[in-house]
Amino acid sequence: MINASDEIMGASTRRGSIMGFRLGYARKAAASLEKDARPRHLSPRIGSAAVALICALSIGVPAFADVQQTDVVAGKTVEERGLAQDQCLDISTPRAIVVDANGETYFERAADEPCKIASLTKIMTAIVALENASLDTQITVDNEAATVGQSSAGLLEGDTMDLETALYALLVPSGNDAAIAIANTLGASMASDGQGAQEAFVAAMNAKAEELGCTDTVFDNPHGLDYDQWAGDAHSIARDVAIMVAYAMQNETFRSVVGGGSTTVTVTGANGVARTIALESTDELMGSYEGLCGVKTGTTDDAGYCFAGACSRDEGELYTVVLGAPSSDERFSDTAAMLDWTYDAIRTVSLISTPSTVEYQGGDSPLAASVAQSDWPDSTVPATVSDPSLSVELFTLAGAVSQEVSFETLEGDVRAGDVVGSLTFTQDGQTVAECDLVAAQDAPAPDFFQKIGVWWDRLFRNMQGQPTVAQSECYNNTAELSDR
Numbered sequence: 357m358i359n360a361s362d363e364i365m366g367a368s369t370r371r372g373s374i375m376g377f378r379l380g381y382a383r384k385a386a387a388s389l390e391k392d393a394r395p396r397h398l399s400p401r402i403g404s405a406a407v408a409l410i411c412a413l414s415i416g417v418p419a420f421a422d423v424q425q426t427d428v429v430a431g432k433t434v435e436e437r438g439l440a441q442d443q444c445l446d447i448s449t450p451r452a453i454v455v456d457a458n459g460e461t462y463f464e465r466a467a468d469e470p471c472k473i474a475s476l477t478k479i480m481t482a483i484v485a486l487e488n489a490s491l492d493t494q495i496t497v498d499n500e501a502a503t504v505g506q507s508s509a510g511l512l513e514g515d516t517m518d519l520e521t522a523l524y525a526l527l528v529p530s531g532n533d534a535a536i537a538i539a540n541t542l543g544a545s546m547a548s549d550g551q552g553a554q555e556a557f558v559a560a561m562n563a564k565a566e567e568l569g570c571t572d573t574v575f576d577n578p579h580g581l582d583y584d585q586w587a588g589d590a591h592s593i594a595r596d597v598a599i600m601v602a603y604a605m606q607n608e609t610f611r612s613v614v615g616g617g618s619t620t621v622t623v624t625g626a627n628g629v630a631r632t633i634a635l636e637s638t639d640e641l642m643g644s645y646e647g648l649c650g651v652k653t654g655t656t657d658d659a660g661y662c663f664a665g666a667c668s669r670d671e672g673e674l675y676t677v678v679l680g681a682p683s684s685d686e687r688f689s690d691t692a693a694m695l696d697w698t699y700d701a702i703r704t705v706s707l708i709s710t711p712s713t714v715e716y717q718g719g720d721s722p723l724a725a726s727v728a729q730s731d732w733p734d735s736t737v738p739a740t741v742s743d744p745s746l747s748v749e750l751f752t753l754a755g756a757v758s759q760e761v762s763f764e765t766l767e768g769d770v771r772a773g774d775v776v777g778s779l780t781f782t783q784d785g786q787t788v789a790e791c792d793l794v795a796a797q798d799a800p801a802p803d804f805f806q807k808i809g810v811w812w813d814r815l816f817r818n819m820q821g822q823p824t825v826a827q828s829e830c831y832n833n834t835a836e837l838s839d840r
Protein backbone atom coordinates (compact mmCIF):
# COMPACT_ATOMS: atom_id res chain seq x y z
CA MET A 357 0.00 0.00 0.00
CA ILE A 358 1.06 3.59 -0.61
CA ASN A 359 0.81 5.62 2.56
CA ALA A 360 0.86 9.40 2.73
CA SER A 361 3.59 10.70 5.01
CA ASP A 362 3.11 13.33 7.70
CA GLU A 363 6.86 13.89 7.98
CA ILE A 364 7.80 17.53 7.62
CA MET A 365 10.67 17.78 5.21
CA GLY A 366 13.00 20.75 5.15
CA ALA A 367 14.70 22.22 2.14
CA SER A 368 18.21 23.19 1.26
CA THR A 369 19.90 26.05 -0.43
CA ARG A 370 20.25 25.92 -4.16
CA ARG A 371 22.79 23.60 -5.70
CA GLY A 372 21.48 23.36 -9.30
CA SER A 373 22.26 25.86 -12.01
CA ILE A 374 19.39 26.89 -14.21
CA MET A 375 21.45 28.68 -16.85
CA GLY A 376 23.76 25.72 -17.06
CA PHE A 377 20.73 23.55 -17.62
CA ARG A 378 19.23 25.76 -20.28
CA LEU A 379 22.51 25.98 -22.13
CA GLY A 380 23.08 22.25 -21.90
CA TYR A 381 19.72 21.42 -23.37
CA ALA A 382 19.79 24.23 -25.89
CA ARG A 383 22.93 22.81 -27.39
CA LYS A 384 21.03 19.66 -28.19
CA ALA A 385 18.92 21.87 -30.51
CA ALA A 386 16.18 19.28 -30.77
CA ALA A 387 15.60 17.32 -27.59
CA SER A 388 14.43 13.73 -27.84
CA LEU A 389 10.65 13.66 -28.06
CA GLU A 390 8.60 11.33 -25.92
CA LYS A 391 6.84 9.09 -28.40
CA ASP A 392 3.31 9.20 -27.01
CA ALA A 393 2.62 12.15 -29.33
CA ARG A 394 2.23 12.00 -33.09
CA PRO A 395 5.72 12.89 -34.38
CA ARG A 396 4.52 14.34 -37.68
CA HIS A 397 2.81 17.17 -35.79
CA LEU A 398 5.45 17.85 -33.15
CA SER A 399 8.70 17.87 -35.11
CA PRO A 400 8.31 21.47 -36.39
CA ARG A 401 7.48 22.63 -32.85
CA ILE A 402 10.65 21.10 -31.45
CA GLY A 403 12.87 22.62 -34.11
CA SER A 404 11.53 26.15 -33.75
CA ALA A 405 11.55 26.05 -29.95
CA ALA A 406 15.10 24.77 -29.80
CA VAL A 407 16.36 27.37 -32.28
CA ALA A 408 14.58 30.14 -30.36
CA LEU A 409 16.05 28.91 -27.09
CA ILE A 410 19.58 28.85 -28.51
CA CYS A 411 19.20 32.36 -29.91
CA ALA A 412 17.85 33.72 -26.64
CA LEU A 413 20.60 32.14 -24.57
CA SER A 414 23.25 33.52 -26.90
CA ILE A 415 22.29 37.02 -25.74
CA GLY A 416 21.78 35.98 -22.12
CA VAL A 417 17.95 36.04 -22.04
CA PRO A 418 15.97 32.82 -21.39
CA ALA A 419 13.69 32.02 -24.32
CA PHE A 420 9.95 32.42 -23.78
CA ALA A 421 10.57 33.12 -20.09
CA ASP A 422 7.96 35.12 -18.29
CA VAL A 423 7.30 36.75 -14.92
CA GLN A 424 3.59 37.26 -14.28
CA GLN A 425 2.08 39.51 -11.63
CA THR A 426 -0.65 36.89 -11.17
CA ASP A 427 1.83 34.16 -10.24
CA VAL A 428 1.13 33.03 -6.68
CA VAL A 429 3.98 32.91 -4.16
CA ALA A 430 3.11 31.21 -0.86
CA GLY A 431 -0.59 32.02 -1.21
CA LYS A 432 -0.39 35.60 -2.51
CA THR A 433 0.17 36.99 -5.97
CA VAL A 434 3.45 38.57 -6.96
CA GLU A 435 1.60 41.89 -7.17
CA GLU A 436 0.14 41.50 -3.66
CA ARG A 437 3.55 40.67 -2.22
CA GLY A 438 5.19 43.56 -4.03
CA LEU A 439 8.07 41.36 -5.17
CA ALA A 440 10.75 42.84 -7.37
CA GLN A 441 11.32 41.37 -10.82
CA ASP A 442 14.57 39.71 -9.78
CA GLN A 443 12.82 37.97 -6.87
CA CYS A 444 10.29 36.28 -9.13
CA LEU A 445 10.33 32.95 -10.90
CA ASP A 446 11.07 33.40 -14.59
CA ILE A 447 9.62 30.46 -16.55
CA SER A 448 7.81 29.91 -19.82
CA THR A 449 5.29 27.21 -18.93
CA PRO A 450 1.65 28.37 -18.73
CA ARG A 451 0.71 26.09 -15.80
CA ALA A 452 3.00 25.09 -12.93
CA ILE A 453 3.26 24.42 -9.21
CA VAL A 454 5.93 23.71 -6.56
CA VAL A 455 5.02 21.95 -3.30
CA ASP A 456 6.89 20.11 -0.57
CA ALA A 457 6.35 16.75 1.08
CA ASN A 458 4.20 18.38 3.76
CA GLY A 459 1.82 19.93 1.24
CA GLU A 460 3.20 23.47 1.53
CA THR A 461 2.76 25.33 -1.77
CA TYR A 462 5.58 27.69 -2.68
CA PHE A 463 4.68 28.69 -6.22
CA GLU A 464 1.76 28.31 -8.57
CA ARG A 465 0.81 29.56 -11.98
CA ALA A 466 -2.67 28.73 -13.28
CA ALA A 467 -2.49 25.67 -11.03
CA ASP A 468 -6.27 25.17 -11.17
CA GLU A 469 -6.64 25.50 -14.94
CA PRO A 470 -7.83 22.20 -16.47
CA CYS A 471 -5.78 20.73 -19.32
CA LYS A 472 -4.59 17.48 -20.82
CA ILE A 473 -1.69 15.85 -18.96
CA ALA A 474 -0.65 13.15 -21.45
CA SER A 475 1.51 10.42 -19.88
CA LEU A 476 1.46 11.98 -16.42
CA THR A 477 -1.69 9.85 -16.32
CA LYS A 478 0.60 6.87 -15.76
CA ILE A 479 1.41 8.11 -12.26
CA MET A 480 -2.14 7.22 -11.25
CA THR A 481 -1.95 3.99 -13.25
CA ALA A 482 1.01 2.99 -11.10
CA ILE A 483 -0.71 4.04 -7.87
CA VAL A 484 -3.79 1.92 -8.59
CA ALA A 485 -1.66 -1.04 -9.67
CA LEU A 486 0.48 -0.90 -6.53
CA GLU A 487 -2.56 -0.71 -4.28
CA ASN A 488 -4.49 -3.55 -5.93
CA ALA A 489 -1.90 -6.25 -6.61
CA SER A 490 1.32 -7.69 -5.25
CA LEU A 491 4.57 -7.06 -7.10
CA ASP A 492 4.80 -10.71 -8.18
CA THR A 493 1.39 -10.63 -9.90
CA GLN A 494 1.82 -11.83 -13.48
CA ILE A 495 0.96 -9.25 -16.17
CA THR A 496 0.10 -10.48 -19.67
CA VAL A 497 0.45 -8.40 -22.83
CA ASP A 498 -2.60 -8.86 -25.04
CA ASN A 499 -3.03 -7.75 -28.65
CA GLU A 500 -4.52 -4.38 -27.65
CA ALA A 501 -1.50 -3.60 -25.49
CA ALA A 502 1.06 -4.78 -28.02
CA THR A 503 -0.44 -2.73 -30.86
CA VAL A 504 -1.29 0.55 -29.08
CA GLY A 505 1.78 2.21 -30.58
CA GLN A 506 3.33 5.61 -29.86
CA SER A 507 5.47 5.58 -26.70
CA SER A 508 6.35 1.94 -26.16
CA ALA A 509 8.40 -0.33 -23.93
CA GLY A 510 8.77 -2.80 -26.81
CA LEU A 511 6.42 -5.41 -25.38
CA LEU A 512 5.03 -8.10 -27.69
CA GLU A 513 1.74 -9.95 -27.65
CA GLY A 514 1.97 -12.90 -25.31
CA ASP A 515 4.77 -11.46 -23.19
CA THR A 516 4.43 -12.05 -19.45
CA MET A 517 6.22 -10.39 -16.55
CA ASP A 518 5.64 -9.62 -12.90
CA LEU A 519 3.98 -6.35 -11.92
CA GLU A 520 7.24 -4.79 -10.75
CA THR A 521 8.77 -5.32 -14.19
CA ALA A 522 5.62 -3.97 -15.83
CA LEU A 523 5.90 -0.81 -13.72
CA TYR A 524 9.41 -0.22 -15.03
CA ALA A 525 8.06 -0.64 -18.56
CA LEU A 526 5.26 1.79 -17.72
CA LEU A 527 7.23 4.57 -16.05
CA VAL A 528 10.79 4.55 -17.42
CA PRO A 529 10.16 4.73 -21.19
CA SER A 530 6.51 5.78 -20.71
CA GLY A 531 5.19 2.57 -22.20
CA ASN A 532 1.62 2.76 -23.45
CA ASP A 533 1.81 -0.98 -24.06
CA ALA A 534 2.62 -1.56 -20.39
CA ALA A 535 -0.23 0.74 -19.32
CA ILE A 536 -2.83 -1.28 -21.21
CA ALA A 537 -1.31 -4.61 -20.15
CA ILE A 538 -1.48 -3.59 -16.49
CA ALA A 539 -5.02 -2.20 -16.78
CA ASN A 540 -6.40 -5.19 -18.69
CA THR A 541 -4.75 -7.75 -16.42
CA LEU A 542 -5.57 -6.17 -13.06
CA GLY A 543 -8.87 -4.71 -14.19
CA ALA A 544 -10.24 -8.18 -14.90
CA SER A 545 -10.43 -8.89 -11.17
CA MET A 546 -11.95 -5.44 -10.46
CA ALA A 547 -14.74 -5.58 -13.02
CA SER A 548 -18.35 -5.98 -11.98
CA ASP A 549 -21.05 -7.54 -14.16
CA GLY A 550 -21.01 -6.10 -17.67
CA GLN A 551 -17.92 -3.97 -17.01
CA GLY A 552 -14.77 -4.35 -19.10
CA ALA A 553 -11.40 -4.88 -17.44
CA GLN A 554 -9.91 -1.59 -18.64
CA GLU A 555 -13.10 0.27 -17.79
CA ALA A 556 -12.95 -1.10 -14.24
CA PHE A 557 -9.30 -0.14 -13.87
CA VAL A 558 -9.92 3.42 -15.09
CA ALA A 559 -12.88 3.69 -12.71
CA ALA A 560 -10.48 2.78 -9.89
CA MET A 561 -8.12 5.52 -11.08
CA ASN A 562 -10.88 8.12 -10.89
CA ALA A 563 -12.00 6.86 -7.49
CA LYS A 564 -8.44 7.11 -6.17
CA ALA A 565 -8.08 10.66 -7.49
CA GLU A 566 -11.22 11.64 -5.61
CA GLU A 567 -10.01 9.89 -2.46
CA LEU A 568 -6.72 11.83 -2.58
CA GLY A 569 -8.59 15.12 -2.75
CA CYS A 570 -8.07 15.88 -6.43
CA THR A 571 -10.74 18.41 -7.36
CA ASP A 572 -10.62 18.54 -11.15
CA THR A 573 -9.19 15.30 -12.51
CA VAL A 574 -10.79 12.82 -14.90
CA PHE A 575 -9.14 9.75 -16.43
CA ASP A 576 -10.59 7.83 -19.35
CA ASN A 577 -7.66 5.54 -20.18
CA PRO A 578 -4.55 4.25 -18.39
CA HIS A 579 -1.93 5.84 -20.66
CA GLY A 580 -2.94 9.46 -21.30
CA LEU A 581 -3.26 9.48 -25.09
CA ASP A 582 -5.90 12.04 -25.99
CA TYR A 583 -6.55 11.97 -29.74
CA ASP A 584 -8.35 9.86 -32.36
CA GLN A 585 -9.83 6.77 -30.68
CA TRP A 586 -8.55 8.03 -27.30
CA ALA A 587 -10.14 11.47 -27.49
CA GLY A 588 -12.33 12.19 -24.48
CA ASP A 589 -12.80 14.29 -21.36
CA ALA A 590 -9.59 13.25 -19.63
CA HIS A 591 -7.93 16.22 -17.91
CA SER A 592 -6.36 17.40 -14.69
CA ILE A 593 -4.83 20.47 -13.07
CA ALA A 594 -1.30 21.12 -11.83
CA ARG A 595 -2.44 21.11 -8.20
CA ASP A 596 -4.01 17.66 -8.55
CA VAL A 597 -0.96 16.24 -10.32
CA ALA A 598 1.19 17.48 -7.43
CA ILE A 599 -1.10 15.67 -5.00
CA MET A 600 -0.69 12.45 -7.00
CA VAL A 601 3.10 12.82 -7.19
CA ALA A 602 3.49 13.54 -3.47
CA TYR A 603 1.33 10.52 -2.66
CA ALA A 604 3.05 8.15 -5.08
CA MET A 605 6.51 9.15 -3.87
CA GLN A 606 5.70 7.74 -0.42
CA ASN A 607 5.83 4.27 -1.96
CA GLU A 608 9.34 2.84 -2.07
CA THR A 609 8.70 0.76 -5.18
CA PHE A 610 7.42 3.78 -7.09
CA ARG A 611 10.40 5.86 -5.90
CA SER A 612 12.83 3.17 -6.99
CA VAL A 613 11.28 2.83 -10.44
CA VAL A 614 11.08 6.54 -11.28
CA GLY A 615 14.40 7.37 -9.65
CA GLY A 616 16.59 4.77 -11.30
CA GLY A 617 16.89 6.17 -14.82
CA SER A 618 17.38 3.95 -17.84
CA THR A 619 17.56 0.22 -17.15
CA THR A 620 16.93 -3.24 -18.58
CA VAL A 621 14.21 -5.75 -17.70
CA THR A 622 13.54 -9.36 -18.60
CA VAL A 623 10.18 -10.61 -19.87
CA THR A 624 9.04 -14.03 -20.97
CA GLY A 625 7.84 -14.25 -24.56
CA ALA A 626 4.82 -16.18 -25.82
CA ASN A 627 7.23 -19.00 -26.78
CA GLY A 628 8.43 -19.26 -23.19
CA VAL A 629 11.84 -17.79 -23.94
CA ALA A 630 13.17 -14.98 -21.74
CA ARG A 631 13.97 -11.71 -23.50
CA THR A 632 15.88 -8.68 -22.23
CA ILE A 633 14.48 -5.24 -23.06
CA ALA A 634 16.41 -1.99 -22.72
CA LEU A 635 14.27 0.79 -21.23
CA GLU A 636 15.44 4.33 -21.93
CA SER A 637 14.25 6.99 -19.50
CA THR A 638 12.42 10.00 -20.90
CA ASP A 639 13.50 12.07 -17.86
CA GLU A 640 16.40 14.18 -19.12
CA LEU A 641 17.03 15.78 -15.72
CA MET A 642 17.88 12.44 -14.16
CA GLY A 643 21.55 12.32 -13.30
CA SER A 644 22.09 15.95 -14.30
CA TYR A 645 20.30 17.98 -11.63
CA GLU A 646 21.38 17.31 -8.07
CA GLY A 647 18.81 15.40 -6.06
CA LEU A 648 16.40 14.87 -8.95
CA CYS A 649 14.65 11.54 -8.29
CA GLY A 650 11.84 11.40 -10.88
CA VAL A 651 9.05 11.44 -11.78
CA LYS A 652 7.38 11.43 -15.22
CA THR A 653 7.22 13.11 -18.61
CA GLY A 654 4.20 13.51 -20.88
CA THR A 655 3.68 14.89 -24.37
CA THR A 656 0.81 15.10 -26.85
CA ASP A 657 -0.28 17.80 -29.27
CA ASP A 658 -3.10 18.90 -26.96
CA ALA A 659 -1.17 18.57 -23.70
CA GLY A 660 2.07 20.12 -24.92
CA TYR A 661 5.23 19.24 -23.05
CA CYS A 662 4.63 18.15 -19.45
CA PHE A 663 6.83 17.03 -16.59
CA ALA A 664 6.22 16.13 -12.97
CA GLY A 665 9.45 16.19 -11.00
CA ALA A 666 10.71 15.28 -7.55
CA CYS A 667 13.92 16.53 -5.98
CA SER A 668 15.24 15.07 -2.74
CA ARG A 669 18.18 16.49 -0.84
CA ASP A 670 19.42 16.04 2.70
CA GLU A 671 17.39 19.06 3.74
CA GLY A 672 14.08 18.02 2.16
CA GLU A 673 11.99 17.09 -0.83
CA LEU A 674 10.14 19.23 -3.39
CA TYR A 675 7.65 18.27 -6.08
CA THR A 676 7.16 20.25 -9.28
CA VAL A 677 4.60 20.10 -12.06
CA VAL A 678 4.94 21.73 -15.49
CA LEU A 679 1.96 21.45 -17.87
CA GLY A 680 1.97 22.64 -21.47
CA ALA A 681 5.54 23.96 -21.76
CA PRO A 682 6.35 25.29 -25.26
CA SER A 683 9.16 22.78 -25.84
CA SER A 684 10.79 19.70 -24.38
CA ASP A 685 13.85 21.75 -23.42
CA GLU A 686 11.71 24.22 -21.52
CA ARG A 687 9.78 21.67 -19.49
CA PHE A 688 13.13 20.59 -18.03
CA SER A 689 14.76 24.03 -17.77
CA ASP A 690 11.58 25.41 -16.16
CA THR A 691 11.64 22.56 -13.66
CA ALA A 692 15.28 23.30 -12.80
CA ALA A 693 14.44 27.00 -12.45
CA MET A 694 11.52 26.23 -10.13
CA LEU A 695 13.70 24.05 -7.91
CA ASP A 696 16.58 26.56 -7.88
CA TRP A 697 14.25 29.42 -7.00
CA THR A 698 12.48 27.53 -4.23
CA TYR A 699 15.58 26.08 -2.60
CA ASP A 700 17.22 29.51 -2.76
CA ALA A 701 14.36 31.06 -0.78
CA ILE A 702 14.15 28.36 1.91
CA ARG A 703 16.58 29.29 4.66
CA THR A 704 17.17 28.51 8.30
CA VAL A 705 16.96 31.78 10.21
CA SER A 706 18.20 32.49 13.74
CA LEU A 707 15.42 34.25 15.64
CA ILE A 708 17.42 35.60 18.59
CA SER A 709 19.45 38.71 17.78
CA THR A 710 20.36 41.03 20.67
CA PRO A 711 23.08 43.69 21.06
CA SER A 712 24.11 42.63 24.58
CA THR A 713 24.54 39.60 26.78
CA VAL A 714 23.80 38.86 30.42
CA GLU A 715 25.32 36.31 32.78
CA TYR A 716 22.98 33.36 33.27
CA GLN A 717 23.70 29.92 34.70
CA GLY A 718 27.44 30.48 34.61
CA GLY A 719 27.70 31.76 31.05
CA ASP A 720 26.79 34.60 28.74
CA SER A 721 23.26 34.58 27.33
CA PRO A 722 21.46 37.06 25.08
CA LEU A 723 19.99 39.98 27.01
CA ALA A 724 16.58 39.79 25.38
CA ALA A 725 14.54 42.12 27.60
CA SER A 726 14.21 44.09 30.82
CA VAL A 727 10.94 43.29 32.56
CA ALA A 728 9.39 45.66 35.08
CA GLN A 729 9.21 44.41 38.65
CA SER A 730 5.91 45.90 39.79
CA ASP A 731 6.76 46.00 43.52
CA TRP A 732 9.43 48.63 42.81
CA PRO A 733 8.94 52.02 41.14
CA ASP A 734 12.07 51.88 38.98
CA SER A 735 13.37 48.29 38.97
CA THR A 736 13.55 45.83 36.07
CA VAL A 737 14.62 42.21 35.84
CA PRO A 738 17.11 41.30 33.08
CA ALA A 739 15.68 38.51 30.97
CA THR A 740 17.20 36.07 28.51
CA VAL A 741 15.45 33.49 26.34
CA SER A 742 14.72 29.84 27.05
CA ASP A 743 16.39 28.86 23.76
CA PRO A 744 19.21 31.19 22.70
CA SER A 745 19.81 29.14 19.54
CA LEU A 746 16.16 29.26 18.46
CA SER A 747 15.90 29.07 14.68
CA VAL A 748 13.29 28.19 12.10
CA GLU A 749 13.27 27.16 8.47
CA LEU A 750 11.44 29.79 6.44
CA PHE A 751 10.43 30.47 2.88
CA THR A 752 11.80 33.98 2.86
CA LEU A 753 9.65 35.23 -0.03
CA ALA A 754 6.56 34.73 2.14
CA GLY A 755 7.44 37.94 3.96
CA ALA A 756 9.44 39.32 6.85
CA VAL A 757 9.36 37.81 10.33
CA SER A 758 7.48 39.80 12.95
CA GLN A 759 7.84 39.52 16.70
CA GLU A 760 5.19 39.91 19.38
CA VAL A 761 6.38 40.41 22.96
CA SER A 762 4.35 39.60 26.05
CA PHE A 763 5.53 40.52 29.57
CA GLU A 764 4.33 38.92 32.80
CA THR A 765 3.34 41.12 35.78
CA LEU A 766 6.12 40.44 38.27
CA GLU A 767 5.06 40.57 41.92
CA GLY A 768 7.01 39.29 44.89
CA ASP A 769 10.42 37.65 44.67
CA VAL A 770 11.68 36.71 41.21
CA ARG A 771 14.12 33.83 40.86
CA ALA A 772 16.58 33.22 38.02
CA GLY A 773 14.87 30.94 35.51
CA ASP A 774 11.34 32.18 36.27
CA VAL A 775 9.25 32.81 33.15
CA VAL A 776 8.81 36.57 32.87
CA GLY A 777 7.35 36.83 29.37
CA SER A 778 7.32 35.32 25.90
CA LEU A 779 8.28 35.99 22.29
CA THR A 780 6.03 34.91 19.43
CA PHE A 781 7.39 35.02 15.88
CA THR A 782 5.07 35.22 12.88
CA GLN A 783 5.45 35.31 9.13
CA ASP A 784 2.61 36.31 6.86
CA GLY A 785 0.21 36.06 9.80
CA GLN A 786 1.26 32.51 10.74
CA THR A 787 3.09 31.64 13.96
CA VAL A 788 6.45 30.09 13.09
CA ALA A 789 8.08 29.89 16.55
CA GLU A 790 7.65 30.77 20.22
CA CYS A 791 9.95 30.94 23.24
CA ASP A 792 9.85 32.09 26.86
CA LEU A 793 11.61 35.06 28.36
CA VAL A 794 13.24 33.94 31.61
CA ALA A 795 14.74 35.93 34.46
CA ALA A 796 18.54 35.93 34.24
CA GLN A 797 19.05 36.63 37.95
CA ASP A 798 17.28 36.75 41.29
CA ALA A 799 15.34 39.95 42.06
CA PRO A 800 13.88 40.12 45.59
CA ALA A 801 10.74 42.08 46.40
CA PRO A 802 11.04 45.01 48.84
CA ASP A 803 10.98 44.17 52.54
CA PHE A 804 8.69 45.90 55.07
CA PHE A 805 10.77 49.04 55.49
CA GLN A 806 11.54 49.25 51.78
CA LYS A 807 7.82 49.11 51.04
CA ILE A 808 7.33 52.24 53.16
CA GLY A 809 9.99 54.01 51.08
CA VAL A 810 8.37 52.76 47.87
CA TRP A 811 5.00 54.14 49.03
CA TRP A 812 6.45 57.64 49.59
CA ASP A 813 8.40 57.46 46.33
CA ARG A 814 5.26 56.65 44.36
CA LEU A 815 3.32 59.38 46.13
CA PHE A 816 5.80 62.02 44.95
CA ARG A 817 5.94 60.46 41.47
CA ASN A 818 2.17 60.69 41.19
CA MET A 819 2.25 64.31 42.28
CA GLN A 820 4.85 65.06 39.61
CA GLY A 821 3.09 63.02 36.89
CA GLN A 822 5.93 60.50 36.66
CA PRO A 823 5.50 56.74 36.07
CA THR A 824 5.29 54.65 39.22
CA VAL A 825 6.49 51.40 37.63
CA ALA A 826 9.48 50.92 35.32
CA GLN A 827 8.95 50.37 31.60
CA SER A 828 9.49 46.85 30.25
CA GLU A 829 11.63 46.75 27.12
CA CYS A 830 12.54 44.09 24.52
CA TYR A 831 15.99 44.13 22.92
CA ASN A 832 15.55 41.27 20.43
CA ASN A 833 15.60 42.80 16.98
CA THR A 834 13.74 40.98 14.19
CA ALA A 835 15.22 43.40 11.65
CA GLU A 836 18.61 41.81 12.27
CA LEU A 837 17.57 38.17 11.99
CA SER A 838 20.28 36.33 10.11
CA ASP A 839 20.64 33.25 7.93
CA ARG A 840 22.43 30.36 9.54
